[in-house]
Amino acid sequence: MSIQLQNPYNQKPLSKIDNGLTDAADNFFPYKNGAYRIVSNDNYTESFGYQWNKFSEAQIDKISNVDISRTRFFAETNWDKEELDSKNILEVGSGAGRFSQIILDYTKANLYSVDFSNAVEANYKNNGTNNRLHLFQASIYELPFAKAQFDKVFCIGVLQHTPDFERSVQSLIEMAKPGAEVVVDFYAINGWWTKLHIKYLFRPFTKKLSHEKLYKKIDSNIDWLIRTYQFFSRVGLGALVNRFLPICDIDGTLPKGLPYEQLRELCVLDTFDMFSPEYDNPQKISTVTDWFKKYGMESVWGGKIYYDNCWAAVVKGIKK
Structure with missing residues (x-):
């Protein structure tokens, strides 16, 4: 059974036409x-x-x-x-x-x-x-x-x-x-310490940066951040120190054994995802x-x- 489409603003049924959707009141939503x-x-x-x-x-x-x-x-x-x-x-x-x-x-x-x-x-x-x-x-x-x-x-x-x-x-x-x-x-x-994290300290500033400027800052710093994160993980201090590094949680969110270039790309992506969104509301x-x-x-x-x-x-x- 197909799904009934509906204009969310007036609850009228939507019908498909060649270039979009329309309702009985001639409201139009384009297909692009x-x-x-x-x-x-x-x-x-x-x-x-x-x-x-x-x-x-x-x-x-x-x-x-x-x-x-x-x-x-x-x-x-x-x-x-x-x-x-x-x-x-x-x-x-x-x-x-x-x-x-x-x-x-x-x-x-x-x-x-x-x-x-x-x-x-x-x-x-x-x-x-x-x-x-x-x-x-x-x-x-x-x-x-x-x-x-x-x-x-x-x-x-x-x-x-x-x-x-x-x-x-x-x-x-x-x-x-x-x-x-x-x-x-x-x-x-997870506890009172959840927001004791670098992203909640930096986000008030980073989310106001242009997307291009934030991306460039992350991309230009990601290699030393990965090395530093991995060092603290190796010496057993990752759980204590890495939450204060401005990089995503590599050990907790990414698969192990990735080739470096793939790891690097995912780290840039996930770090951008940490610092750019307008909202970050854990529950x-x-x-x-x-x-x-x-x-x-x-x-x-x-x-x-x-x-x-x-x-x-x-x-x-x-x-x-």
Whole structure:
């Protein structure tokens, strides 16, 4: 069954025409470079559009030949590939399409993929040849779908970067039909020390830099930062010292044994991702599980999932 598209601003059904979407009131949303545009590029996710179009292939398994996205996706969701056949799946916050590729290549599901930034263009570049992909540039708070239609909903690597975490959770749950599963991950608050980290000291300044200037600063310093990080890890001081280095958590977020050039690219990408977003709102796992229950989920589970020397804070549940 196809998904009913809906104008999120007036709740009128949307119909496809040659160059976009329209409703009965003649509101029009264009189709451009592979995606239906419900919003413009000028929003708080502009840095992500820059990031994912610049690093459009870095996290795409079929291009990088490193199995990081597939491992993470199936570890966090625990979804059975065969059971997803012909199901309608909603992905919110697709970036360059790393998890879109996994859904499209490993299952026969129909994927409705949304990003608030023009990263949809990178996703289309990577996955647009598959006719089961339906791309939309839209806000998590104004999704262009009638409610309660999707068999599965997932949002990975996104929620901490939205302005209202709880409202974001509510918006995702509203899209799931009864019996559907919703899976999210996010930056977790592990204790009082969580925000005792270099990124929270630097972010008030770095997020105001132009994307180009921030990228150049990171790229020109990344080699000595990698060496320093690895030195402290080798001598057993990584857990104490490396959180105060302006570089991503190599040991906790990246696979071991990567060739240096690939490691370097991912470090630049993830470090840019640390310092550029407008919002960075970690949450307690217990808080997110409570929100799931508040907005109509049952069989809710929340905890840490470990995969490939990495871990993620995950909450999942079934819509009542």
